[in-house]
Amino acid sequence: MRLLVTGGAGFIGSNFVHQTVRERPDVRVTVLDALTYAGDEASLAPVAEQITFVRGDVADAELVDRLVADADVVVHFAAESHNDNSLSEPWPFVQTNVIGTYTLLEAVRRHGTRYHHISTDEVYGDLELDDPAKFTPETPYNPSSPYSSTKAASDLLVRAWVRSFGVQATISNCSNNYGPYQHVEKFIPRQITNVVDGIRPKLYGTGENVRDWIHVEDHNSAVWAILERGRTGETYLIGADGEENNKAVVELILELTGQPRDAYDLVSDRPGHDMRYAIDSTKLRTELGWTPRYGSFRDGLAATIEWYRANEAWWRPQKDATEAKYAQLGR
Ligand code: NAD
Numbered sequence: 001m002r003l004l005v006t007g008g009a010g011f012i013g014s015n016f017v018h019q020t021v022r023e024r025p026d027v028r029v030t031v032l033d034a035l036t037y038a039g040d041e042a043s044l045a046p047v048a049e050q051i052t053f054v055r056g057d058v059a060d061a062e063l064v065d066r067l068v069a070d071a072d073v074v075v076h077f078a079a080e081s082h083n084d085n086s087l088s089e090p091w092p093f094v095q096t097n098v099i100g101t102y103t104l105l106e107a108v109r110r111h112g113t114r115y116h117h118i119s120t121d122e123v124y125g126d127l128e129l130d131d132p133a134k135f136t137p138e139t140p141y142n143p144s145s146p147y148s149s150t151k152a153a154s155d156l157l158v159r160a161w162v163r164s165f166g167v168q169a170t171i172s173n174c175s176n177n178y179g180p181y182q183h184v185e186k187f188i189p190r191q192i193t194n195v196v197d198g199i200r201p202k203l204y205g206t207g208e209n210v211r212d213w214i215h216v217e218d219h220n221s222a223v224w225a226i227l228e229r230g231r232t233g234e235t236y237l238i239g240a241d242g243e244e245n246n247k248a249v250v251e252l253i254l255e256l257t258g259q260p261r262d263a264y265d266l267v268s269d270r271p272g273h274d275m276r277y278a279i280d281s282t283k284l285r286t287e288l289g290w291t292p293r294y295g296s297f298r299d300g301l302a303a304t305i306e307w308y309r310a311n312e313a314w315w316r317p318q319k320d321a322t323e324a325k326y327a328q329l330g331r
């Protein structure tokens, strides 16, 4: 199989490439990545010899057409992915997430290529803390932020290209990922690296917001289950029943790093901050037989803390610029 992976130098994409090279030697991987502030070729260093890396933009129609013509399957991870950035500067989100997806869809339409679209549970908006409901594939779209609205727009483009043009596409909407190679702007790596630097972790608002955590390896094994056994035209929700509130996550990071569990600060809230996400992954589990391998969030988090401790050379170059951005926001 000739596999084109967009956004393969980012957090989830690089882990996907590592997993693919490790477990599927019959797959020939090409990565297309623009290396924005969020992309890092160093994340692909361990597999650099086994893949082809192309630096470029998913909205570059000529380049995308050339790469899609040489692929059997496209998995599209590339995106602007951080909610806080989308509130400060929405345009790159429209450009990459909407126009970039359109560009890929037109190329896979021309070449009849199988396409998998990586999306997020945030397209469904949020849930109340005391609501027993979880997101299902039938939940209406109701995105809150510029980031999630551009992801929702890209999902709708995929659905339209399936229905109108018969494109062979699947979509997955996953909950919050954690694990190695995640940019330090994101919640868990920001707090781990803050603790390493002697800075107190920072919780937005009251810290009661809930996210449904899944290890990145489990997200990516689900993507492979969809590529191998998923029905085209279908949407699959990926989640591992990992609901935790932000305060509990910070307390666990502090405990696992030997700090007092209350050594954090509450800071100003994110505007429009979604309260709770929760995924019902029944369809993925029953139809495709997928199960997560990382049973315990505590163990997965402990391993992630160890990874950041052991790989300071990877994250250190991102840290000052990231904290400078947060300082401007007062967070
Ligand atoms: P990330 O920000 O770590 O990586 C994004 C990658 O895309 C980077 O390597 C970046 O250089 C690249 N990129 C950005 N714009 C590009 C462009 N115009 N052309 C080519 N490459 C470009 O993001 P992530 O957290 O790995 O997320 C990957 C995908 O998974 C995104 O589509 C995101 O919406 C989705 N997702 C993320 C999560 C999560 O918890 N992180 C959960 C569900 C879904």
Ligand code: DAU
Pocket (backbone or CB within 6 Å): 081, 082, 083, 084, 119, 120, 121, 122, 174, 175, 176, 177, 185, 186, 187, 188, 190, 202, 203, 204, 205, 207, 209, 210, 211, 246, 270, 277
């Ligand atoms: O649900 C899937 C989504 O998860 C993905 O689509 C996004 O790409 C990904 O970034 C993530 O979005 P969130 O906004 O949930 O993730 P973030 O890591 O920014 O924040 C997680 C929670 O932690 C959220 O409630 C905000 C809060 N937070 C975040 C930071 C950076 C804090 O309390 N303090 C912080 O310093």
